[in-house]
Amino acid sequence: MNLLTDLIFDYTLRNIALGAAVLGIVSGMLGSFAVLRRQGLLGDTLAHAALPGICIAYLLTGSKSPLVLFLGAAISGWVATLVLLRIVRETRIKEDSALGVVLSVFFGVGIMLLTFILKHNDANQAGLDKFLFGQAATVTAEDVNTMTILGVFALLVVAVLYKEFKIMTFDPNFAASLGFNDRWLGVILTSLIVVAVVIGLRTVGVVLMSAMLVGPAVAARQWTNRLEAMVLLAGFFGALSGVAGALISVSEANLPTGPMVILSLTVIVIISLLFAPQRGILWDIKRFSKA
Amino acid sequence: MEIVITGILISVACALLGTFLILRKMAMMSDAISHAILPGLVAGYFFAKGPDLFAGFLGALVAALVTVTLVEALKNTQRVGGESAIGIVFPAMFALGTFLVARFFENVHLDTDAVLFGNIEFVAFDRLFIGDVDFGPQSYYVAGALCLINLLFITVFYKELKLATFDAGLAATLGFSPFFIHYALMALVSVTSVGAFTSVGAVLVVALMIVPAAAAYLLTDKLPMMIGLAAGIGALSAVLGYGLALAIDSSVAGAIVSVAGAFFFAAMLFSPSHGLIAKARRIERQRVQIGLEALLVHLLNHEGEEGEAHESEMLHLSSELRWLPQFAQQIVGVAANRGLVMQLHGHLILTDNGRRQGQQLMVH
Incomplete structure (x- = not known):
C-alpha cells in the first residue's frame, strides 16, 4: 500500500513510472506492426543511430533541453532509416547486414562525437550520455511531458492511418494494388518507431530498446489473432512492465530501472509463450502426449 | 603502435568470421552475442571472486552459447520470427547482466559503458610478464590467438563452410551437418567477441565483423577474394582510424568504425561491379x-x-x-x-x- 501512495505522491517515483509507462504503451503498440512486418531488429538499429544526432544537436545548440536532444535523435534516426532503405533496395546487401552496417557505423560516428565533446567541452555536457544509456532515476517532469507529447502524437498518427497500416502489414501487394503508396507508408511507420525509440533512450537506453518494441508485441500475439486486440494488449503489456520495473527498482536500493523493466517484460513474454490458450507452447506438449 | 597492431589483429580475426555471417544472413547475431555475454562475464567474475580473465571468458562463452540456443529454440517454436527472437533474447541477457552488476558488484569497476566501448587506448597497460621479462601487451596474444583460431577454422572447414553457406540443402544431403557448422561458427563468433571486447568493446566487435565484410561483398563475387578484402579493409580501417582518433583527439574505437563505414559507403557508390x-x-x-x-x-x-x-x-x-x-x-x-x-x-x-x-x- 505504501508503494501505491508513493507512486502517486513521490515526485521521483511518479516520473520514473510515468516515463516507463508512456514508453511501454507507445513502443508496445508500434512494435506490433514492426514485429508482424518482420522488422523486429529495426528498433535496435534506430536506437543506436540516434547517438550522432544527440551529439550534433548538442554541439550546434549547446543546449541539453530534452526537446532539442529528442529532435536531434529523431533526425539522425530518420536519416538512418532512409540510408537503410536505400541500401536494401539498391544494393545486393541483405536487410540483416544492412541493419548491422547502419547500426554500427552510426553508433561509431556517435561515439567519436561523444568522446570529442567529453574531451573538448566545458563541464556543461554532463548527462548527455543519459540520453543514450537510460537513467530513469533522473527522469524529470519536463522529460515526461516531452515524452507524452511525442507519444500521443505518434499514436494519433497510428489511429488515423490504422487501416492503411493494417493492409500494408498483412498484404503489401494488395495495399499497392489499392493505390496505397507502400514506400511512403513504410517510411511513416518507421518514423513513428523512431519516435518510440527516442522516448525509450531516456528511460531504458540504447541496448534494451529493441526488447521494448519486440517483447510486448510477441507476448500480445500469443493471446489473440486480431490486430486491434494485439495492438491494445501490447500497449498494456508495455505499460505493465514499465510500471512494474519502476516499482521493483525503487523497492530495493541500487537497482537500475531500465534492466528491471526489461526483466519484467521478459517474464510476461515467457508466461505468454508458455501458457497462452491455443498458441501456448505447453498446450503443444499436452496435445503431443495425448496423440 | 601497440594499439594499432592490436587493432589490426582484431580486425582480421573479426573480418574472417564476418564474411560468413554476411553470406549466411546472420549479421545481427554478432550484435546479439556481443551484448549477451555480459551476464556470463559477471557470473564468471562472481565465481572467481574478482575480475579474473579466464573465468570471465568461460562465463561469457557459456552465455553466448545460451543466447544462440535460446534464439534457435524460440525460432523453432514457430511463435516468433527469427529477428524478433534475437530482439528479445539479447536485451534480456544484457538486462540480467546489468542487474547482476548492480546487485553484486557495486564496488567492482565494470560499468556497462566499458562493455560497450572497451578501452583500446589502454591495451598497452596490461602486459604479459613471465618472470620479469616484458613480453608485450596481453592483447597481442589474445588477438593473435583469435586470428589464428579463426583462420584455422576457415581453412580446415573451408569446403564445408562454403557448401553449408551457399547450399544448405545439398550440404545436408552430402552428410555435412549444417547444424554443426552453424554452432561452430556461432561458437567462434562468441569466442572472438569475448576476446575482443575487453580491448575494443562490443560495438567495435560488431562493426568489425559486419562492415568490412559487407563492403567486400559489394566488391567481389569470389569467396576467397571476399575474405581477403574484408580482412584488408578491416586492417586498413584500424590503421587509418587510429590516425583519425589521434588527429581529432577522440575515441579510437569510434574512429575505426567511422573509417570502416566510409569504406563501406565508398564501395556502395564506386564498386565497379555492384556500386550505385x-x-x-x-x-x-x-x-x-x-x-x-x-x-x-x-x-x-x-x-x-x-x-x-x-x-x-x-x-x-x-x-x-x-x-x-x-x-x-x-x-x-x-x-x-x-x-x-x-x-x-x-x-x-x-x-x-x-x-x-x-x-x-x-x-x-
Whole structure:
C-alpha cells in the first residue's frame, strides 16, 4: 500500500513510472506492426543511430533541453532509416547486414562525437550520455511531458492511418494494388518507431530498446489473432512492465530501472509463450502426449 | 603502435568470421552475442571472486552459447520470427547482466559503458610478464590467438563452410551437418567477441565483423577474394582510424568504425561491379542502346517509302517513338557520332554502316 501512495505522491517515483509507462504503451503498440512486418531488429538499429544526432544537436545548440536532444535523435534516426532503405533496395546487401552496417557505423560516428565533446567541452555536457544509456532515476517532469507529447502524437498518427497500416502489414501487394503508396507508408511507420525509440533512450537506453518494441508485441500475439486486440494488449503489456520495473527498482536500493523493466517484460513474454490458450507452447506438449 | 597492431589483429580475426555471417544472413547475431555475454562475464567474475580473465571468458562463452540456443529454440517454436527472437533474447541477457552488476558488484569497476566501448587506448597497460621479462601487451596474444583460431577454422572447414553457406540443402544431403557448422561458427563468433571486447568493446566487435565484410561483398563475387578484402579493409580501417582518433583527439574505437563505414559507403557508390554509380551507368548505356536500335529500325522501315522525308524529321521522331525531345536529340547525337546516321536538311539518313546494323537487328 505504501508503494501505491508513493507512486502517486513521490515526485521521483511518479516520473520514473510515468516515463516507463508512456514508453511501454507507445513502443508496445508500434512494435506490433514492426514485429508482424518482420522488422523486429529495426528498433535496435534506430536506437543506436540516434547517438550522432544527440551529439550534433548538442554541439550546434549547446543546449541539453530534452526537446532539442529528442529532435536531434529523431533526425539522425530518420536519416538512418532512409540510408537503410536505400541500401536494401539498391544494393545486393541483405536487410540483416544492412541493419548491422547502419547500426554500427552510426553508433561509431556517435561515439567519436561523444568522446570529442567529453574531451573538448566545458563541464556543461554532463548527462548527455543519459540520453543514450537510460537513467530513469533522473527522469524529470519536463522529460515526461516531452515524452507524452511525442507519444500521443505518434499514436494519433497510428489511429488515423490504422487501416492503411493494417493492409500494408498483412498484404503489401494488395495495399499497392489499392493505390496505397507502400514506400511512403513504410517510411511513416518507421518514423513513428523512431519516435518510440527516442522516448525509450531516456528511460531504458540504447541496448534494451529493441526488447521494448519486440517483447510486448510477441507476448500480445500469443493471446489473440486480431490486430486491434494485439495492438491494445501490447500497449498494456508495455505499460505493465514499465510500471512494474519502476516499482521493483525503487523497492530495493541500487537497482537500475531500465534492466528491471526489461526483466519484467521478459517474464510476461515467457508466461505468454508458455501458457497462452491455443498458441501456448505447453498446450503443444499436452496435445503431443495425448496423440 | 601497440594499439594499432592490436587493432589490426582484431580486425582480421573479426573480418574472417564476418564474411560468413554476411553470406549466411546472420549479421545481427554478432550484435546479439556481443551484448549477451555480459551476464556470463559477471557470473564468471562472481565465481572467481574478482575480475579474473579466464573465468570471465568461460562465463561469457557459456552465455553466448545460451543466447544462440535460446534464439534457435524460440525460432523453432514457430511463435516468433527469427529477428524478433534475437530482439528479445539479447536485451534480456544484457538486462540480467546489468542487474547482476548492480546487485553484486557495486564496488567492482565494470560499468556497462566499458562493455560497450572497451578501452583500446589502454591495451598497452596490461602486459604479459613471465618472470620479469616484458613480453608485450596481453592483447597481442589474445588477438593473435583469435586470428589464428579463426583462420584455422576457415581453412580446415573451408569446403564445408562454403557448401553449408551457399547450399544448405545439398550440404545436408552430402552428410555435412549444417547444424554443426552453424554452432561452430556461432561458437567462434562468441569466442572472438569475448576476446575482443575487453580491448575494443562490443560495438567495435560488431562493426568489425559486419562492415568490412559487407563492403567486400559489394566488391567481389569470389569467396576467397571476399575474405581477403574484408580482412584488408578491416586492417586498413584500424590503421587509418587510429590516425583519425589521434588527429581529432577522440575515441579510437569510434574512429575505426567511422573509417570502416566510409569504406563501406565508398564501395556502395564506386564498386565497379555492384556500386550505385556503375549500376546507373549500366542502365543509362542500355537506355541509349535501345534508343539507337529503335532509331535504326525505324529509319530502315521507312527507307524508300513515300513518307520517308516526313518520317525522318526530328520532330516526328519524338512523337512516333514517344521520346522526349531531349532524349531524341541525345540518341540522334550518339548515332551521328558513331557514323550510323547523317543529318541532311533537317532529315535523318542512314549511312551504309547504319543500314547494315539496322538490317542485322531486323534479322535478329
